[in-house]
Amino acid sequence: MSKDDQKKIKLPRTAKGKKPQYFNDPTVDKLLSMVLTLMGELSVTRDRLDTVERLVEKNGLFKIDDIEHYEIPDDVNQIRSERRSAYIARVLKSVQDELDALEQKGDGKNTELAD
Amino acid sequence: MIPLSDHDMLAQRNHDEESRQSFVNDFRIHLASNVFPGNFPTYYNRVLPNFIKEKGREPETRHEVRKVMTHDPYYSFWSAMQRNSQEMIWDSVIDSVERQLPELIEKSRKAGDKGSLTLDPDLETPKYHVAADIHLQPGAYHSDQIEDDVAAGAMYDWGTYIYSMGGLGTGNNALGQITNGFFKNEYPDKKPLRILDMGCTIGGSITYWAQQHPDTECYAIDVGAPVLRYGHARAEALGAAVHFSQQNAEHTDFEDESFDIVMSHILLHETSRTAIQNVFDESYRLLKPGGIMMHMDLPQAHGQQPLEGFLFEWEIYNNNEHFFAQLRDMDMAELCRKAGFKDENIHPKSAGSFWMDDQTPYADDGFEFPITIGIK
Numbered sequence: 001m002s003k004d005d006q007k008k009i010k011l012p013r014t015a016k017g018k019k020p021q022y023f024n025d026p027t028v029d030k031l032l033s034m035v036l037t038l039m040g041e042l043s044v045t046r047d048r049l050d051t052v053e054r055l056v057e058k059n060g061l062f063k064i065d066d067i068e069h070y071e072i073p074d075d076v077n078q079i080r081s082e083r084r085s086a087y088i089a090r091v092l093k094s095v096q097d098e099l100d101a102l103e104q105k106g107d108g109k110n111t112e113l114a115d
Numbered sequence: 116m117i118p119l120s121d122h123d124m125l126a127q128r129n130h131d132e133e134s135r136q137s138f139v140n141d142f143r144i145h146l147a148s149n150v151f152p153g154n155f156p157t158y159y160n161r162v163l164p165n166f167i168k169e170k171g172r173e174p175e176t177r178h179e180v181r182k183v184m185t186h187d188p189y190y191s192f193w194s195a196m197q198r199n200s201q202e203m204i205w206d207s208v209i210d211s212v213e214r215q216l217p218e219l220i221e222k223s224r225k226a227g228d229k230g231s232l233t234l235d236p237d238l239e240t241p242k243y244h245v246a247a248d249i250h251l252q253p254g255a256y257h258s259d260q261i262e263d264d265v266a267a268g269a270m271y272d273w274g275t276y277i278y279s280m281g282g283l284g285t286g287n288n289a290l291g292q293i294t295n296g297f298f299k300n301e302y303p304d305k306k307p308l309r310i311l312d313m314g315c316t317i318g319g320s321i322t323y324w325a326q327q328h329p330d331t332e333c334y335a336i337d338v339g340a341p342v343l344r345y346g347h348a349r350a351e352a353l354g355a356a357v358h359f360s361q362q363n364a365e366h367t368d369f370e371d372e373s374f375d376i377v378m379s380h381i382l383l384h385e386t387s388r389t390a391i392q393n394v395f396d397e398s399y400r401l402l403k404p405g406g407i408m409m410h411m412d413l414p415q416a417h418g419q420q421p422l423e424g425f426l427f428e429w430e431i432y433n434n435n436e437h438f439f440a441q442l443r444d445m446d447m448a449e450l451c452r453k454a455g456f457k458d459e460n461i462h463p464k465s466a467g468s469f470w471m472d473d474q475t476p477y478a479d480d481g482f483e484f485p486i487t488i489g490i491k
């Protein structure tokens with residue numbers, strides 16, 4: 001195997017084994033995976049932007065390579081982590097809503113108003 | 116996410132790879148602390164009343180709970196997200212490993228020789244490892260994609276750290292800290308000369324032992340070649356002497372009565388009904404008289420309520436941890452007895468993060484594992 005071939009190695013990306021189906025319509029399983037991936041990628045983009053903003057402020061001007069070598073200070077790490085948690089909670093609001101509704105009393109219909 | 120402590124074999128992450136891993140880490144923390152707990156009110160307010168209405172009684176076993184909970188829309192949505200988060204762990208670590216693989220292989224070839232590495236290309240991978248990739252790591256512990264591959268090990272180092280949401284500690288060695296702390300407390304006068312760790316993967320635990328006991332000869336075995344190559348290079352990078360070899364823990368080539376300690380860290384639940392007895396038999400054979408067997412694994416079903424027991428088993432059905440379903444009900448003392456240990460020398464114990472010697476913030480989480488002790 002030449003050095004070039006070795007550089008192009010592709011690792012497997014799908015685990016062996018039967019994947020459970022979680023929803024009645026398997027399309028929903030796929031959609032959920034897509035949404036979660038999107039959620040992650042948006043978070044990655046936001047982190048990258050955050051790095052850009054901080055570097056702009058710090059240097060006035062920067063080289064693209066600076067981004068790759070940006071070292072996350074502890075306090076920035078903390079800020080990012082908190083913002084990520086808030087972001088996750090926002091995207092998953094529909095899940096929280098279901099839980100909140102379960103804990104609410106009544107049948108969820110405004111009969112008083114309708115009457 | 117607080118990064119793992121750097122070492123020479125650790126795959127370096129670029130900006131976006133670091134961020135993607137941090138996202139998966141924080142997403143899993145959110146699922147664990149905000150979404151998972153919702154399974155309790157879901158069960159008590161919705162699933163249980165329906166069950167009682169239909170059957171006139173409460174579910175008696177975790178299996179009965181499974182039948183009804185699996186179809187609950189809240190539970191299944193959490194479960195689907197949890198499964199996705201597991202797939203996302205591996206997805207978030209593959210890129211950096213794939214990109215740096217040639218350099219990592221090169222470094223492992225030049226690893227030091229404080230310890231050693233002995234591979235056996237003819238060793239058959241046990242059947243219980245080839246049908247499905249355990250905890251969804253693509254290629255699992257044993258697949259070589261390229262000559263002298265170390266990818267499975269490099270992925271495991273970051274992947275398990277993210278899986279544990281940092282719980283394994285920045286040295287990725289919490290399990291070793293726990294058995295070592297347990298041992299020091301339980302047997303303060305013992306000075307082990309020669310010890311063996313079975314199913315060592317990248318040697319996170321045994322390398323920690325080697326660092327704590329520089330005068331002890333430390334051996335570690337696993338069936339997976341790529342994790343052993345990585346583990347050996349990692350141990351050398353950390354300055355620890357560990358002798359790694361590719362062997363099946365059911366039947367090794369070590370001599371009778373040649374170890375003071377034979378131990379494992381979460382190996383048993385990834386074996387099989389036949390293999391687990393073989394592992395206990397082999398442990399007995401390898402121990403010197405007075406030697407100590409310590410197998411630490413995940414909690415069993417006895418003492419757990421039906422709902423708790425059911426939730427605990429999520430990984431069996433959703434994360435390819437298939438044998439764990441059987442281990443949950445197995446009689447560990449019986450395995451010891453059959454292996455040759457005398458009743459008075461069999462001790463079911465518990466080891467947990469309270470035995471970690473560096474009191475990292477993770478130690479507060481209080482996770483606990485059963486540990487099966489047999490003294491020869």
Ligand SMILES: C[S@@+](CC[C@H](N)C(=O)[O-])C[C@H]1O[C@@H](n2cnc3c(N)ncnc32)[C@H](O)[C@@H]1O
Pocket residue numbers: 241256290291313314315316317318319320321336337338339342362363364365379380381382385386390
């Ligand atoms: C969850 S990992 C163990 C983690 C490791 N002990 C640690 O402390 O970090 C399970 C390991 O056991 C290995 N294994 C499973 N069956 C085995 C057997 N029969 N003989 C040797 N190793 C085995 C797998 O290849 C895998 O690397």
